[in-house]
Amino acid sequence: METAGGKIIQGGVATGTLRVFRRAEVPDSRDAGLTPDQEWARFEAACAQAGAQLDELCGRVREELGEESAAIFEIHRMMLEDEDYLDAVRDAVRSGETAGRAALAAGERFAAAFAAMEDAYMRARAGDVRDVSRRVAGILDGLEGGGTLSGEPVILAAEDLTPSELMQLDRSRLLGVITRRGSVNSHAAILARTMNLPALTGVDFRDGWDGRMAVLDGFGGRICVDPDAGLLAAMEEKRRVWLEEADLLQELKGKPNITLDGRGIEVCANISGPGDVDLVLRSDAQGVGLFRSEFLFLEAEDFPTEEEQFAAYRRVAEAMAGKRTVIRTLDIGADKRADYFRLEKEENPALGLRAIRLCLTRREIFKTQLRAILRAGAFGNVAVLLPMIISLREVREARELLEECRAELREEGAAMGTPELGVMVETPAAVMIADELAGEVDFLSLGTNDLTQYTLAVDRQNPGLERFWDPRHPAVLRMIRHTAEAGRRHGCRVCICGDLAADRELTAAFLRMGVDELSVPPSAVLPLRRWIRGLDLRGEGEAAF
Amino acid sequence: MKQFTYTITDPIGLHARLAGLLVKAAKGLDSTVTVACTGGRSAEATRLMALMIMGVKSGETVTVTVEGGDEEASAAAMERFFRENL
Numbered sequence A: 001m002e003t004a005g006g007k008i009i010q011g012g013v014a015t016g017t018l019r020v021f022r023r024a025e026v027p028d029s030r031d032a033g034l035t036p037d038q039e040w041a042r043f044e045a046a047c048a049q050a051g052a053q054l055d056e057l058c059g060r061v062r063e064e065l066g067e068e069s070a071a072i073f074e075i076h077r078m079m080l081e082d083e084d085y086l087d088a089v090r091d092a093v094r095s096g097e098t099a100g101r102a103a104l105a106a107g108e109r110f111a112a113a114f115a116a117m118e119d120a121y122m123r124a125r126a127g128d129v130r131d132v133s134r135r136v137a138g139i140l141d142g143l144e145g146g147g148t149l150s151g152e153p154v155i156l157a158a159e160d161l162t163p164s165e166l167m168q169l170d171r172s173r174l175l176g177v178i179t180r181r182g183s184v185n186s187h188a189a190i191l192a193r194t195m196n197l198p199a200l201t202g203v204d205f206r207d208g209w210d211g212r213m214a215v216l217d218g219f220g221g222r223i224c225v226d227p228d229a230g231l232l233a234a235m236e237e238k239r240r241v242w243l244e245e246a247d248l249l250q251e252l253k254g255k256p257n258i259t260l261d262g263r264g265i266e267v268c269a270n271i272s273g274p275g276d277v278d279l280v281l282r283s284d285a286q287g288v289g290l291f292r293s294e295f296l297f298l299e300a301e302d303f304p305t306e307e308e309q310f311a312a313y314r315r316v317a318e319a320m321a322g323k324r325t326v327i328r329t330l331d332i333g334a335d336k337r338a339d340y341f342r343l344e345k346e347e348n349p350a351l352g353l354r355a356i357r358l359c360l361t362r363r364e365i366f367k368t369q370l371r372a373i374l375r376a377g378a379f380g381n382v383a384v385l386l387p388m389i390i391s392l393r394e395v396r397e398a399r400e401l402l403e404e405c406r407a408e409l410r411e412e413g414a415a416m417g418t419p420e421l422g423v424m425v426e427t428p429a430a431v432m433i434a435d436e437l438a439g440e441v442d443f444l445s446l447g448t449n450d451l452t453q454y455t456l457a458v459d460r461q462n463p464g465l466e467r468f469w470d471p472r473h474p475a476v477l478r479m480i481r482h483t484a485e486a487g488r489r490h491g492c493r494v495c496i497c498g499d500l501a502a503d504r505e506l507t508a509a510f511l512r513m514g515v516d517e518l519s520v521p522p523s524a525v526l527p528l529r530r531w532i533r534g535l536d537l538r539g540e541g542e543a544a545f
Numbered sequence B: 001m002k003q004f005t006y007t008i009t010d011p012i013g014l015h016a017r018l019a020g021l022l023v024k025a026a027k028g029l030d031s032t033v034t035v036a037c038t039g040g041r042s043a044e045a046t047r048l049m050a051l052m053i054m055g056v057k058s059g060e061t062v063t064v065t066v067e068g069g070d071e072e073a074s075a076a077a078m079e080r081f082f083r084e085n086l
Helices: A036-065 A067-080 A083-094 A099-115 A126-140 A163-168 A187-194 A229-252 A274-282 A294-298 A306-319 A355-361 A363-379 A392-412 A428-432 A434-440 A448-456 A463-468 A474-489 A504-513 A522-534 B016-027 B048-054 B071-085
Strands: A002-005 A007-010 A013-020 A154-158 A174-179 A199-201 A213-217 A222-225 A266-271 A288-292 A325-328 A382-386 A420-425 A443-446 A493-496 A517-520 B002-007 B032-037 B042-044 B061-067
Touching: A007 A187, A013 A174, A013 A229, A036 A067, A036 A083, A036 A099, A036 A126, A036 A163, A067 A126, A067 A163, A067 A187, A067 B016, A067 B048, A083 A099, A083 B048, A099 A126, A099 B048, A126 A163, A126 A187, A163 A187, A174 A213, A187 A199, A213 A229, A229 A522, A266 A274, A266 A522, A274 A306, A274 A522, A288 A306, A288 A517, A294 A306, A306 A325, A306 A363, A325 A443, A355 A363, A355 A392, A363 A382, A363 A392, A382 A392, A382 A443, A392 A420, A392 A434, A420 A428, A420 A434, A428 A434, A428 A448, A428 A474, A434 A443, A434 A474, A443 A474, A448 A474, A474 A493, A474 A504, A504 A522, A517 A522, B002 B071, B016 B048, B016 B071, B032 B048, B042 B048, B061 B071
Parallel strands: A013 A154, A154 A174, A174 A199, A266 A288, A266 A517, A288 A325, A325 A382, A382 A420, A420 A443, A443 A493, A493 A517
Antiparallel strands: A002 A222, A007 A199, A013 A213, A213 A222, B002 B061, B032 B042, B032 B061
16 A cells, blocks of 8 residues: 655545556657748648637537636637737747747747746746647647546646646546645646636655556545555445535525525525635535635734735635625734733633623724725625624724725725625624614624623633533523524524524524524535435424424 | 725735726727836736736735826726726
8 A cells, every 4th residue: 555645736536547648758850851931831730720629629528517617728728819929939939949849949949938936926927938839749749638537537647737738638537636746726636626627736756656446535635556455344334424414505505595395594604714614615605604704814024915805805705705704803812812912811711801892992903904995895795793792882983994094095996895894793782782783784694602601601711611501501591582583573694604503403493483594614515415414393382493 | 197096905916807897998099008116116007918927916005097089088998997907
């Protein structure tokens, strides 16, 4: 058994024969004896042919994978028409190169320019200009494009793989891909993700692995050849869960979350940053119910700037394409601390300077975040959620700051959205004034972890208190019911976004209380949706709490 | 000659797909359009690779210059393009 690790491009599990992919080398046909003019004419003819190939490929990809994937090959076509690229080829041809080698040399020259760029995304564009140059050179020297697959499905191992090569392979014979070089930002990687093809890069495989049995663990970022029975069984189990999830998505995609007796509830997902959005989209959640913005702060060495925050919020808002993204403002303090905040040590951090209290004390930090959220609102449906609220005064102060930011941005001529405003209900105080809060804001969001901690006076950080920790305590459930009723009275949406939202034994109770939305980890969205669609609330009494 | 400045808000900056759209839009105009950013980097808006290699990032401000042809209409079209896409 031999194994190698790699960077994950796309999760998933594949088991099958490993095949090492070899690209046909472009032959050195330097002395073909044609004049530069003749070589240039050959190049132009090959370009026309490559253009036609790319048009066809574009059409096929558009049909199979959608517009965004097709755009990759449209860019390839445009690269072939780029004046600077054509100039580089022309110069090389004039200096005596054959058309094929001139195309490769021009491709390398621009690839080097991309590879030298600062930005990882732009560096990965080197692969595109190489790909298109190889396509032209291949036409000129009569090479079969890329490789083809026949016979049994395989896991493909390649030095690197261009987007064209990947699209040329028969998907039904391809179980997964590993490459030695390449980037998770390459267009081939983006295509692999769109195809849901298990894939790794940066894998140091050996040519001797060709033809051997292998398992590719796209979730764990490992490949193993000649796996033993134990590993095979474990991977088979992983694969089963993965495929089941895919089936579940197929079954539920686009379907409403309605119980058998016709009660509906929204199911959204909780995220910690733009990196989680793919998972949300894959789960077909109705929105992001909780974006824990503090992770942008906890992962940073210093305060994230307005631009950094704006970029992160915008990315999520855009990716969610009109579905609501609820951004919880900075919930730092207590157990979540970052050194650069220079917070003083406290006796009782859970009851201390945290969340909204910190934001209303250090207003510049808060305003930077509010400005970034307002600006992101121009690119999608975002909402602001205030954590740890205990009074109406806090809500009004925060709203004033939000208005201040809006006025500033208007003055600056910046594009903005009009985000909804909501508050976290996670203290008994907020529950007791839920009516007043519901009259003031657009939505209430129950944070059941803190609500349990503050209601039961049980420190959730203390492992010794585990047996006293009971989020299903009647006191907590009554708090939730009280809040849901207040929301209903005022036409104010009520969401549960804590761990309890995913507790299936309580789903029926939440539906009865009239909770409008449950927000859970992305992986819990699909199973919960299926659970809801199987519930029938007829003929059962109100739960006893 | 007409000129305007624009601050890029796309999170990845002037990336491949957007550069491609810009090239298409600029090719449809009868004016010469140049995009310049700080540090003396500049490229004609019809040149895809040059635009990409400029590496314009999110938050960077570019100066767009329109020369020749119907400058008024071309500048207006470019301003609209930047606002809607970048």
